[in-house]
Amino acid sequence: MRLSLILSTFLLFLSTSCFFSQTISFDLGIDGLTCSQCSKSVEMQLKKLDFVKTVEMDLANTRALIRINETSILSPDAIAKAARNAGFSVRYLKLLTSAEMKPCLIIAGFDGAINLQNNVTNITDKKVYTICFLGNSFQSKKELKARKEKLINNCPENTGKVYFAKVE
C-alpha cells in the first residue's frame, strides 16, 4: 500500500473552515528555525491558539507536535499563521488522527460535514493515519511546486482557496 496515496482533494472556501477536534494532534514542520530561542518563539505563538492544549518542540528536527483540546474547533490556517507570526515558514502540516475517531471535515459553504473515512479507501487496516495538508500555507515552495501539477489535476475545482490533503 502506498503511504502517499492521494485519496482526496478538498475545496475549502475558507473564511471559517475548520475541523472538529475528534483528532489526535498536528505535526508541524518549520523551516528557517535556527536556534532554541527561535523554537520558543514558535511554541509561544502556537500556545496562543484557543484549540491548542500542549506543544512539544523537537528542536533537533525543527518540528512541533501540537495536541489539541478535544472539544475545540480547529483551524489548520491558524497553525500555519502562528508559525509565520513567529517569523518562520511551514515545511509541512500533518493531522495525526485515528480511524476510530471518525473525524469529520466541515467545509464552509457546504451543508453538513464530510466524513473523511467515507473518502478513504485502503486504510481500513490502519489504526492511525495522517492527513497531510498541501498548499501555499502548509508547505515550502519547493515541495509544493513538485506536487502542484499532480494535485491540480486531481482537484474537482480549482477556484477560490483550496486545501489539498493526502492521506498517508
Place this chain on the structure above:
Amino acid sequence: MKIFILIIVIVLLTPLVNNAQELFPYSEPASSVPKNVIGLRYIQHTFNEASQVRNLFALRVMYGLTSRLSIMATPNVSNHHGRNFPDNLATHVHEGNQTIFSTGDTKTNNDYIYKFNGVNFYTKYRFLSNDGKNQHFRMALYAQGTILNTAHTEAEPNLMDDNSGYGGGIITTYLKNKFAVSFTGGYIVPMDKNGFVNDPDGSGPVPTRIKYGRAFEYNLSFGYLIWPRVYKSYNQTNWNIYMEFLGKSYSAAQITQYGFVNVPIATPLLQSGNYIDIVPGIQTIIKSNLRIELSARLPFYRKSYAFFYPLYALGVQWYFF
C-alpha cells in the same frame, strides 16, 4: 589579529550539523521580532578616556508589529558629552590611545555628568525569506531616526547617542546549521547642532553651528554556536561566539559662527575619515530566552575618534511572549 582570522577559518571548516545563531551583539539580523511580542534589551558601552570612564546605558524596547515588521525605541543615558560645545570645539584633540600630535588644545578628562541624551527609533521590514530546514536566507530594509540633545564634538555621526538624524539601509543574513553571516549596508544623515562657544577674547558666547559628516556604514557579522552540540531541550544553556567587523566612512564636519563665518578645522577629529573595527564577542542564552553577551570593540583598520578603544559592550535581552 591573525588569531581572529584563524577563528573564522576554523568556524567555516567545522562540520555543520546543528543550528546557527544570528543574535549578533551589535548588528541587527534580517529576521524580525515575533508578532505581538515585546522584547527588552539592556545595553551598556564602557570605555576609558584617559583616566575618565565613559559609559552609555540604554534600554531598548522592541515589538513585533507584524510577522515582518519590527519597531524599536532606545532611550539612552551617557556621560560622553555636555549639553553645549567645548570652547576648543574646532581645535580639540583626544589623549589616551587616540593621542594625536597636534598643537591644538586637548580635551582631557572632561567630567561630563550623566544625562539623558534622547531616543533612537528603529524599524525593520523583512521583505525576503528563503527558509529551509536549519537554514535561511533573509533580507530586510531598515530605517532609523534619533532625537537627541547632546553636543557631539566629532565629525563621525552616530545615531545611538551622539547625533540627531536619520538613516536607513539593507540587511542580508544567511544561516546554515551552526554558522551565521550577516551584512548590513546603510547611510546616516545627521542633523546640524546649534550651540554656543565662548570666544577666547572674552567677548561672550558665540552662536555656533556644526554640520556633522554624513556616513556610509558597512558591517559584516559572523556567528557560531559552540554549545550545545545537539539541541535537546530549552533548558540547555547556549553558548555562541561572534566576530563582527564594523565599518564607517564619513565626510568632514563644518563649523559656522554667526551663521556665515566658516571656522577653520584644526583637528582630525572633525575631518573626514573611515575605519573598520573588529568586535569579538561571546554570548550565552539561558532557558532559550535570557540572552547575555559581552564584546570588546577594537581597531582593525584605522580607528574611530568618537570613542576610545577597547570599547566593552554588555547586552542583556528578554522577550515577553
